[in-house]
Amino acid sequence: MDGINKASIYTIAQRVGVSAATVSRALSGQGRVRPETRQRILAAAEELNYRPSRLARRLSGPEITIVVFYAGMHLEEFGLDIFRGAYDACQELADYHVRVRMCYLPNMMNFRAKECEVEQIIRILESGVRGAINLPIFSDEAQNARIQQVVQERGIALAQTVHSRDKGNPIFSYQSDVYTAGAIAAELLWNILGDGGKVSIFTTQKDLPFYAAGIRGFRDAMQRYPLDLLVIYENYDDRQIAYHATDALLRNYPDVRGIFVGSANSKTVCQRIAESPHPEEISLITSDLYPELVPYIERRMVRATIIQAQYTQAFEAFRALANYLITHIPAEQPVRMVRPQIVLHSNVEQFLTPMSDKRVAACLAAIERIET
Amino acid sequence: MDGINKASIYTIAQRVGVSAATVSRALSGQGRVRPETRQRILAAAEELNYRPSRLARRLSGPEITIVVFYAGMHLEEFGLDIFRGAYDACQELADYHVRVRMCYLPNMMNFRAKECEVEQIIRILESGVRGAINLPIFSDEAQNARIQQVVQERGIALAQTVHSRDKGNPIFSYQSDVYTAGAIAAELLWNILGDGGKVSIFTTQKDLPFYAAGIRGFRDAMQRYPLDLLVIYENYDDRQIAYHATDALLRNYPDVRGIFVGSANSKTVCQRIAESPHPEEISLITSDLYPELVPYIERRMVRATIIQAQYTQAFEAFRALANYLITHIPAEQPVRMVRPQIVLHSNVEQFLTPMSDKRVAACLAAIERIET
DNA sequence: CTGAAAGCGCTTACAG
DNA sequence: CTGAAAGCGCTTACAG
Numbered sequence: 151m152d153g154i155n156k157a158s159i160y161t162i163a164q165r166v167g168v169s170a171a172t173v174s175r176a177l178s179g180q181g182r183v184r185p186e187t188r189q190r191i192l193a194a195a196e197e198l199n200y201r202p203s204r205l206a207r208r209l210s211g212p213e214i215t216i217v218v219f220y221a222g223m224h225l226e227e228f229g230l231d232i233f234r235g236a237y238d239a240c241q242e243l244a245d246y247h248v249r250v251r252m253c254y255l256p257n258m259m260n261f262r263a264k265e266c267e268v269e270q271i272i273r274i275l276e277s278g279v280r281g282a283i284n285l286p287i288f289s290d291e292a293q294n295a296r297i298q299q300v301v302q303e304r305g306i307a308l309a310q311t312v313h314s315r316d317k318g319n320p321i322f323s324y325q326s327d328v329y330t331a332g333a334i335a336a337e338l339l340w341n342i343l344g345d346g347g348k349v350s351i352f353t354t355q356k357d358l359p360f361y362a363a364g365i366r367g368f369r370d371a372m373q374r375y376p377l378d379l380l381v382i383y384e385n386y387d388d389r390q391i392a393y394h395a396t397d398a399l400l401r402n403y404p405d406v407r408g409i410f411v412g413s414a415n416s417k418t419v420c421q422r423i424a425e426s427p428h429p430e431e432i433s434l435i436t437s438d439l440y441p442e443l444v445p446y447i448e449r450r451m452v453r454a455t456i457i458q459a460q461y462t463q464a465f466e467a468f469r470a471l472a473n474y475l476i477t478h479i480p481a482e483q484p485v486r487m488v489r490p491q492i493v494l495h496s497n498v499e500q501f502l503t504p505m506s507d508k509r510v511a512a513c514l515a516a517i518e519r520i521e522t
Numbered sequence: 523m524d525g526i527n528k529a530s531i532y533t534i535a536q537r538v539g540v541s542a543a544t545v546s547r548a549l550s551g552q553g554r555v556r557p558e559t560r561q562r563i564l565a566a567a568e569e570l571n572y573r574p575s576r577l578a579r580r581l582s583g584p585e586i587t588i589v590v591f592y593a594g595m596h597l598e599e600f601g602l603d604i605f606r607g608a609y610d611a612c613q614e615l616a617d618y619h620v621r622v623r624m625c626y627l628p629n630m631m632n633f634r635a636k637e638c639e640v641e642q643i644i645r646i647l648e649s650g651v652r653g654a655i656n657l658p659i660f661s662d663e664a665q666n667a668r669i670q671q672v673v674q675e676r677g678i679a680l681a682q683t684v685h686s687r688d689k690g691n692p693i694f695s696y697q698s699d700v701y702t703a704g705a706i707a708a709e710l711l712w713n714i715l716g717d718g719g720k721v722s723i724f725t726t727q728k729d730l731p732f733y734a735a736g737i738r739g740f741r742d743a744m745q746r747y748p749l750d751l752l753v754i755y756e757n758y759d760d761r762q763i764a765y766h767a768t769d770a771l772l773r774n775y776p777d778v779r780g781i782f783v784g785s786a787n788s789k790t791v792c793q794r795i796a797e798s799p800h801p802e803e804i805s806l807i808t809s810d811l812y813p814e815l816v817p818y819i820e821r822r823m824v825r826a827t828i829i830q831a832q833y834t835q836a837f838e839a840f841r842a843l844a845n846y847l848i849t850h851i852p853a854e855q856p857v858r859m860v861r862p863q864i865v866l867h868s869n870v871e872q873f874l875t876p877m878s879d880k881r882v883a884a885c886l887a888a889i890e891r892i893e894t
Numbered sequence: 895c896t897g898a899a900a901g902c903g904c905t906t907a908c909a910g
Numbered sequence: 911c912t913g914a915a916a917g918c919g920c921t922t923a924c925a926g
């Protein structure tokens with residue numbers, strides 16, 4: 151605890167025989183310094199185990215703005231948690247003159263964007279932001295290239311949460327641990343059904359790595375917790391398809407007793423099961439949490455839901471990115487898995503964010519809707 | 523996000539017509555200020571919605587030291603998480619010139635202390651610490667009084683974690699939500715055993731409020747998740763008693779199928795059950811997590827353990843206390859419940875702290891053993 | 895009781 | 911490319 155951080159910029163300046171200003175320039179990478187001088191400064195800093203004081207660094211100077219994007223429907227079910235995490239982290243860093251801009255693109259989905267949306271994103275990036283979290287990535291490579299060019303030119307630092315699409319070279323990535331989530335689902339279903347329980351999985355799209363990992367986690371856990379996996383349905387995050395898949399499941403596999411819903415459409419699956427003659431015979435483990443799921447938890451159809459703590463991921467990503475922008479020190483662990491949380495009836499209340507909450511209201515009000 | 527925090531000490535000084543130094547003194551409570559002047563300054567601060575910059579405040583001045591106590595056995599199983607939380611929080615606040623002192627009193631238990639231990643605690647408090655977390659509280663009121671006197675005299679700010687013993691007027695209290703933990707245990711047992719499953723509870727001491735809350739949570743959940751609660755055993759955190767109680771349970775209630783162990787002795791209970799002829803017939807939900815419990819989780823005797831995130835509690839308590847000492851602004855929420863975490867086989871790994879970890883080693887090395 | 899001044903560690907125009 | 915100087919917002923001896 152002690153002895154650390156004794157070296158200041160002056161210590162280094164003395165040792166190298168230059169002014170503090172030069173040391174500052176060499177260390178922060180702002181402004182020209184003769185390469186040789188820079189080397190000697192870096193060496194001295196290393197040797198003295200110099201750590202910059204984030205305090206002093208941020209006492210003056212312009213604000214650091216970080217933009218957070220969220221695209222697609224499900225603002226309240228999903229995106230809001232991301233915004234809230236970033237918003238709260240920003241509040242906590244207010245002393246450091248860090249600001250957040252929250253941009254919501256409601257009309258953009260399936261990784262496709264209209265030209266005007268790309269323009270808007272570029273305009274935001276060119277407005278002076280220093281970092282971006284969850285910068286949208288499109289299927290159209292030409293669009294990505296244009297955005298990436300701006301990112302490069304401006305030296306914007308990137309971070310991302312939730313999904314592990316490591317395009318765009320983010321500096322930090324706070325990822326959902328979907329493998330473990332799948333394993334937890336299998337274990338919980340086994341707890342309920344016992345050896346050989348007949349189960350099924352609903353996923354978004356089997357061959358996307360993100361969802362494949364969840365299925366793998368489930369299957370691997372089945373070696374310790376033997377279940378009989380009857381079938382896997384894909385629903386492509388489409389409500390219609392999810393409904394019909396549930397329908398097909400009940401028709402084709404009437405003896406199914408458990409379902410793990412790894413996709414976003416758990417609500418629809420629940421609806422269809424509720425319409426069946428013996429809904430109480432089937433136990434679900436779902437993913438994520440939103441108010442409409444709660445009644446199904448209360449009536450014991452959904453026995454647990456596994457959440458990925460989007461809030462925490464965004465909170466940590468924001469902090470890490472801000473820290474990077476202040477210190478220029480790269481992350482120790484650039485990729486971090488966030489622990490899935492297990493939510494039951496008994497603790498569901500602790501995970502619901504009251505929309506009435508003042509902070510949530512303030513956050514909502516600060517979100518910019520990027521319409522088209 | 524904007525417009526906030528525009529007012530500085532100078533803004534106030536101008537408005538009131540005094541110097542910045544006087545404003546500083548009035549706001550920080552250090553040094554004499556004429557009461558009337560102080561009033562006008564406070565009013566102006568209020569009006570301008572002044573928030574001090576923690577950065578500027580901590581740029582100079584002496585260090586702030588916070589001491590964390592942990593008494594009793596179970597350093598590795600329990601106390602270490604508390605120390606680690608405080609240690610990590612301190613690291614994060616290093617910029618603010620905040621230090622932690624971690625004091626472990628291995629020989630003190632049952633809230634009884636020898637005179638020399640009281641002396642040592644007082645010596646630590648008089649060594650210039652500004653805050654204390656989990657200051658021990660004794661059954662002997664005379665001892666408490668002596669310690670409290672020092673706390674008062676020195677103006678030491680108090681915070682506590684884990685237990686809800688709100689003696690000593692802590693400013694913050696980060697508490698375990700044992701009520702919810704009890705409810706979770708009942709729900710999980712019901713998942714496994716179904717309606718009317720025969721269960722039992724092991725607790726430390728029924729009539730202590732902390733443990734009573736857990737039992738209440740369990741009982742309340744039984745209304746939604748009907749179980750047949752056969753018997754409750756107390757074990758006073760004593761290994762012998764725990765062993766014999768398990769013995770008695772198996773003898774007197776051979777049809778018991780589930781146990782919720784709300785006390786610290788889950789290990790002993792597991793041992794006794796493992797010796798029984800059909801250990802696989804009984805499912806346990808335990809509390810806390812330590813390496814020796816893992817084999818029982820792996821062999822599926824312990825189906826889940828509910829942990830109270832001591833680490834997080836201590837981390838947050840340290841941060842809140844440091845923040846209070848810097849800003850003098852009292853907490854919005856002086857008492858906070860920390861969400862219990864549910865640990866299964868599938869995710870147990872994520873909750874075990876590798877002792878080999880560098881940070882853990884550094885933390886361990888920094889702990890002061892207060893021997894007697 | 896109060897003010898002028900120095901200082902915390904760093905950055906950044908402003909001159910060379 | 912580099913240095914001297916001012917400034918970020920606050921605290922605290924040091925003089926009055």
